[in-house]
Amino acid sequence: MSENAFRRLKDLPSTHLLGTGTPMCAGCGGLEALHQIYDILGEKTVFVNAAGCMTLLSVYPFTPFRGSWLYTAMASAPAGAQGIRDALDILIDKGRLRPAEDLEAVVLTGDGAAYGMGLSATSGAIERGLDFLYICYDNEGYGNTGQQYSAATPHGASTSTSTRGYPGYKKDLFAIWTANRPTYVATVVGAEPLDLARKVEKSKHLQGPLLLIALYPCPTGLDYDQKESVEIG
Ligand SMILES: Cc1ncc(C[n+]2csc(CCOP(=O)(O)OP(=O)(O)O)c2C)c(N)n1
Numbered sequence: 216m217s218e219n220a221f222r223r224l225k226d227l228p229s230t231h232l233l234g235t236g237t238p239m240c241a242g243c244g245g246l247e248a249l250h251q252i253y254d255i256l257g258e259k260t261v262f263v264n265a266a267g268c269m270t271l272l273s274v275y276p277f278t279p280f281r282g283s284w285l286y287t288a289m290a291s292a293p294a295g296a297q298g299i300r301d302a303l304d305i306l307i308d309k310g311r312l313r314p315a316e317d318l319e320a321v322v323l324t325g326d327g328a329a330y331g332m333g334l335s336a337t338s339g340a341i342e343r344g345l346d347f348l349y350i351c352y353d354n355e356g357y358g359n360t361g362q363q364y365s366a367a368t369p370h371g372a373s374t375s376t377s378t379r380g381y382p383g384y385k386k387d388l389f390a391i392w393t394a395n396r397p398t399y400v401a402t403v404v405g406a407e408p409l410d411l412a413r414k415v416e417k418s419k420h421l422q423g424p425l426l427l428i429a430l431y432p433c434p435t436g437l438d439y440d441q442k443e444s445v446e447i448g
């Protein structure tokens with residue numbers, strides 16, 4: 216980044232730098248769930264993020280997280296996580312990273328990636344037994360681009376590409392993952408923080424492919440008052 220561009224970014228109010236200010240909507244249920252999950256995962260994480268609303272959190276070279284962040288194309292986050300895991304393992308093998316300093320590869324994707332474009336890479340990662348946590352924040356549509364329908368949109372729901380009701384049916388991602396025999400699958404919602412905490416804590420002590428599906432309310436896409444996110448969740 217050029218010196219001038221860096222200075223322009225640095226001079227923005229801090230909310231811009233942290234990403235949780237301008238680009239995200241107030242009352243975003245996904246952000247609420249991510250806050251809670253990150254509190255428990257801690258800073259020894261490398262997020263691998265497929266394009267979606269959460270991508271707006273990190274504006275190069277800044278990230279609101281204490282850990283690291285890798286941005287990938289929508290279909291590729293599990294492949295990115297494999298690269299991170301392999302790199303960490305090589306560093307440990309070569310003695311350049313102490314096992315105590317190891318990090319956790321955490322995929323962070325929306326439903327558009329998790330239920331659709333990213334399924335192939337996900338299937339490959341589970342088949343290889345990749346040791347990673349996969350978090351799908353599910354707002355039942357392509358939120359970042361204006362709430363078009365995704366493979367997670369419920370039957371009959373109105374979206375910007377199905378104004379008369381989505382003719383398809385929401386895929387069962389939980390069942391798809393389970394059929395692949397991963398180590399752990401669970402559903403969470405930000406409005407139930409104790410249940411969420413218990414499941415994230417449990418996942419921290421497990422190895423192999425781990426899935427958390429966070430169904431979450433999106434006031435912009437689902438068109439309701441921002442202050443109702445917790446209740447709706
Ligand atoms: C291959 C590809 N197609 C389309 C896009 C444009 N795009 C960026 S984010 C996004 C929506 C992603 O939806 P989802 O995964 O549900 O995340 P959300 O936006 O809801 O957080 C789309 C379609 C893209 N980045 N890559």
Ligand code: SF4
Pocket residue numbers: 238239240241242243244245246268354358359432433434435436
């Ligand atoms: S569109 Fe929805 S998911 Fe995206 S930032 Fe806004 S509230 Fe959150």
Ligand SMILES: [Mg+2]
Pocket residue numbers: 325326327352353354355356357358365
């Ligand atoms: Mg979505």
